[in-house]
Amino acid sequence: MAKSSTSSGKKWLLVVLLMVFVSSATAAGVYLLMDTGSQAQAADNTEPEPITAPDPIFVKIDPFTVNISGGDYGNRFLYIGLTLQVDDETTRDLLVNHMPQVRSRMLMLFADQSVEELTSPDGKTRLSDQVMSLFDTPLTEPQPELAISDVLFTDFIVQ
Incomplete structure (x- = not known):
């Protein structure tokens, strides 16, 4: 057991x-x-x-003083300063390197304006769209696509 x-x-x-x-x-x-x-x-x-937004990239364009047609008042002038907001460094560099062409195109555009167009309620908006369309024609060949997101008016005097 x-x-x-x-x-x-x-x-x-x-x-x-x-x-x-x-x-x-x-x-x-x-x-x-x-x-x-x-x-x-x-x-x-x-x-x-x-979430942090990327720092904006701006290209400052020196102010212009341009003679414009004033209708009944004869010739008048436009003093305008602007800055372009771009989305990348490539666009910034291209604009800075071709600044004489950029300024020439803008000068021709601004000189073609009239007082009535610029002082109307949507005149500045229309002018901003026209500035954007200046870059539809390439500044150089070959040219990468420009990434311009906004036109900012920093000075705007019609006299």
Whole structure:
């Protein structure tokens, strides 16, 4: 009987060890799942990185003084300063390198204006569109596509 009692004790010891092992494995699994969940929750709770707008790129064009037709009042003049907002450095460099051509085109455009056109409610908007259309004709061959996004008037006097 001593033999059956020893084999029965070994069985019980094996069952107890197996239960301790299964309990430990279950506890470790639950701990890892809980830890992963808290890390995911912590990642969700972190504030997203703020979106920063790129710095604008401007090309300043020196002011012009141009004679314009004044209708009943004879010749008048326009004093105009403007800046072009561009989207990339390539466009900026191209405009700066070809500034005499840019200024010449603008001078011809401004000299062709009349007082009535420039002082009307949408005259400046129309003039801005005309300035943008000046760049439809290439400044050089071959020319990359120009990325001009806005015409900003910095000075505008009709006298």
